[in-house]
Amino acid sequence: MRKNLTNWVSGFGGSAHDAFDPATRQRLGLVTLLAWAGFGANGLSSACYGPEKAFLALGEHTELAPALALVTMLTVFLVAAAHAQLIKLFPSGGGSYRIAKELLGPNFGLVSGAALLIDYVLAVVVSVVSGTDAIFSVFPPGAQAYKLYLECGLTTGLILLNLRGMRESIALLLPIMIGFLLLHGSLIIYGIVMQSHHLVHAVSDSAQHAYTLSQTTGIGFTAAIFLRAYAFGGSTYTGVDAVSNNVHLLAEPRIRTGTRTSFYVALSLALTAGGLIFLYSLWPSHLSTSRTLNAVVFDAVIQQLPLPPGTADSLLWLTLAFEGGLLLVAANSIFIFAPSLLGYMASDSWLPHRFRNLSSQLVRRNGIYFVGICALVLLVLTGGDVKSLLILFSINVFLSLAISKMGLCRYWWKNRAENRLWPLRITLAAVSFAITAGILVLTLAGKFLDGGWVTCCLTLCVIGVCIAIKRHYSWVKVKRKEMDAIFHAVVEACEHAQPIAADNSLPTAIFFVTEHLGSAMHELLWVHRLFPDRFRNVVFVSVLEVDAKALGASDVRAATEEKVEKTLRALEGFCHANGIGTERFISHGTDPVEELHKLTLRVVGEYTDSVCFASKFILPVNRWITEWLHNQTTTTLQHRLHLQAIPLVILAIALS
Numbered sequence: 001m002r003k004n005l006t007n008w009v010s011g012f013g014g015s016a017h018d019a020f021d022p023a024t025r026q027r028l029g030l031v032t033l034l035a036w037a038g039f040g041a042n043g044l045s046s047a048c049y050g051p052e053k054a055f056l057a058l059g060e061h062t063e064l065a066p067a068l069a070l071v072t073m074l075t076v077f078l079v080a081a082a083h084a085q086l087i088k089l090f091p092s093g094g095g096s097y098r099i100a101k102e103l104l105g106p107n108f109g110l111v112s113g114a115a116l117l118i119d120y121v122l123a124v125v126v127s128v129v130s131g132t133d134a135i136f137s138v139f140p141p142g143a144q145a146y147k148l149y150l151e152c153g154l155t156t157g158l159i160l161l162n163l164r165g166m167r168e169s170i171a172l173l174l175p176i177m178i179g180f181l182l183l184h185g186s187l188i189i190y191g192i193v194m195q196s197h198h199l200v201h202a203v204s205d206s207a208q209h210a211y212t213l214s215q216t217t218g219i220g221f222t223a224a225i226f227l228r229a230y231a232f233g234g235s236t237y238t239g240v241d242a243v244s245n246n247v248h249l250l251a252e253p254r255i256r257t258g259t260r261t262s263f264y265v266a267l268s269l270a271l272t273a274g275g276l277i278f279l280y281s282l283w284p285s286h287l288s289t290s291r292t293l294n295a296v297v298f299d300a301v302i303q304q305l306p307l308p309p310g311t312a313d314s315l316l317w318l319t320l321a322f323e324g325g326l327l328l329v330a331a332n333s334i335f336i337f338a339p340s341l342l343g344y345m346a347s348d349s350w351l352p353h354r355f356r357n358l359s360s361q362l363v364r365r366n367g368i369y370f371v372g373i374c375a376l377v378l379l380v381l382t383g384g385d386v387k388s389l390l391i392l393f394s395i396n397v398f399l400s401l402a403i404s405k406m407g408l409c410r411y412w413w414k415n416r417a418e419n420r421l422w423p424l425r426i427t428l429a430a431v432s433f434a435i436t437a438g439i440l441v442l443t444l445a446g447k448f449l450d451g452g453w454v455t456c457c458l459t460l461c462v463i464g465v466c467i468a469i470k471r472h473y474s475w476v477k478v479k480r481k482e483m484d485a486i487f488h489a490v491v492e493a494c495e496h497a498q499p500i501a502a503d504n505s506l507p508t509a510i511f512f513v514t515e516h517l518g519s520a521m522h523e524l525l526w527v528h529r530l531f532p533d534r535f536r537n538v539v540f541v542s543v544l545e546v547d548a549k550a551l552g553a554s555d556v557r558a559a560t561e562e563k564v565e566k567t568l569r570a571l572e573g574f575c576h577a578n579g580i581g582t583e584r585f586i587s588h589g590t591d592p593v594e595e596l597h598k599l600t601l602r603v604v605g606e607y608t609d610s611v612c613f614a615s616k617f618i619l620p621v622n623r624w625i626t627e628w629l630h631n632q633t634t635t636t637l638q639h640r641l642h643l644q645a646i647p648l649v650i651l652a653i654a655l656s
Helices: 002-011 022-028 032-048 050-057 062-089 095-104 106-136 141-162 166-194 196-217 219-232 254-282 293-302 312-347 365-382 386-414 422-492 517-530 556-577 592-606 621-629 633-643
Strands: 508-512 537-545 581-589 610-618 648-654
Touching: 032 050, 032 106, 032 166, 032 254, 032 312, 050 062, 050 219, 050 254, 050 293, 062 219, 062 254, 062 386, 062 422, 095 106, 095 312, 095 386, 106 141, 106 312, 106 365, 106 386, 106 422, 141 312, 141 365, 166 196, 166 254, 166 293, 166 312, 196 219, 219 422, 254 293, 293 312, 312 365, 386 422, 422 517, 422 556, 422 621, 508 517, 508 592, 517 556, 517 610, 517 648, 537 556, 537 592, 556 581, 581 592, 592 610, 592 633, 610 633, 633 648
Parallel strands: 508 537, 508 610, 537 581, 610 648
Antiparallel strands: none
16 A cells, blocks of 8 residues: 555556557657647747737837837747757757757856856746736636645646656646637637727837937936846747757657647747737736736726627636646646756756666656746745746746857857858847847846845755766766776686576675776675675666666667676676686566565575675765765665565775
8 A cells, every 4th residue: 555655656546557668658758749738838828928028018108019019029030040050959958958068068068057046046936926816807806815825736737747758748738728719819819800900000109109218318328228128028029948958758750749839839839929019009008016017908908899798808817727728738847848857957967866767657857856846935035026027037037048159159160161051040040039139138237136136046056066066976986987987807717707507596696786897896805804705696676777777878778788787797707717606687677666675586596595785975974964875776675675584784985
């Protein structure tokens, strides 16, 4: 019962996936429709708050809104076109982190990854808070006191939902995405058509107002107002990079699926965001303390619809419910993107290696837990204040976007001799870089004292922690190589020894080994010293963990077995040269403790006179704080085996 409960919690009721089934990754890959729903929601959701922030930043100069709407739509397509290049250059995904790392170097990759990590956590919070704001727009002002409780509950629900699997979570929320587009698209089109007689005048008035304002106050002041509104609406473009960041999650052929998805995302976002700004300028709109600008404008449009009496309020409620639902779909998409980023950074040792681990549903559940818990903490600390959250959100997202576009410019310049269209491609990348870097500078300059400095400090702190983690893993790696080098000559001399088969009637030592030779040789020598001539058999047990990095290989089984095969051959040769019979047992799995436990029970059943041995690194006193960076597989396994009266001796290896 306890085991079933654990499996249910870890997978939230989902069935396990076979990592070695060639069709598994294709089944888990997202086709265009699901990719558009999963990735497009992240971009489309920004239309629920980005255009509002841009329009309100115009202040009294709302006549500039039509020009702002056109520029917003053009910007979406320009940024999306630049990201389409990245899909072709990096079909295996990796996002802004990998792009910056490979095109500009690991240090730029770290900065981009740290900024993107903070941005992902903030994106969850911003989406959840904006979604509940939309829903609570139809409730009395007194209901605001309960909003934070609902936000925390929704975030917890998204954590549990994503533990089940990527496709499952997107498929469940797909109807919300479609409903949002149908309902909002219809209201935007109807609202603009209803005011079509004012549309031409609005565009001409916008040009006339801009001219009059520039003549009265100067071109610089007019440009400053427009650019300020453009920058404050920069969150509108924050989700356009979702497809290029996660191409590896798409179904084959990835490039074609990614290109199509990117176009659909850009088209839906451009029309929605631009249409909303047009709608704000054509219909009476005023900011309310308890209602979003979308709620105010849609209410005005719905009141003009030829509806039966009493249905207008219901339609408004349904519209805002779909808006809130879409924002939850966007928050859900972050639980897909963020664990991939954590896995890539963990593979490069910037973050704890456990972020590479997969659950039985091939989900990076440690990453899901981490992002979800951070989002819950941030929700409580900020009280769900979307204004302060958007400031933190916009700065980091445009930092990572600007770095990736700079890397793209550098790539096309270096490879200009190999591509005839490089002038066009580098121009597109340079324009995209100018847009993202410009929005970053304007947002940082305008909001630095209002909370922008918090983002800078937080990003620097994350970078500092990543550097410390990297240094620790590098130190451990050096120590492991030193141990391996000590025994290299010894085992090399034994590699041609005559094989000796194990005899299960003789006393047997069972060793848990990994791909590291030095620690395994330490185990062998310690056992020989403690129990001289006691064990005539040695059984090597190894469980190869299928993590996120291994799952991305073309042949998962070969990729994992290759890591330990060389070490096992060396250990067997050493034992044979010393007259000891050997046998090996190898298994694969996403949970090493569970797999080791099952494999040990099988081995002990065959070799009844046996004792298990494993090693554990003991870190120096001045490195105790980094103990949690290493998994506790050995001690956890020892506890399980001891409950079944199976002895496991842990041999300490001190690192100094």
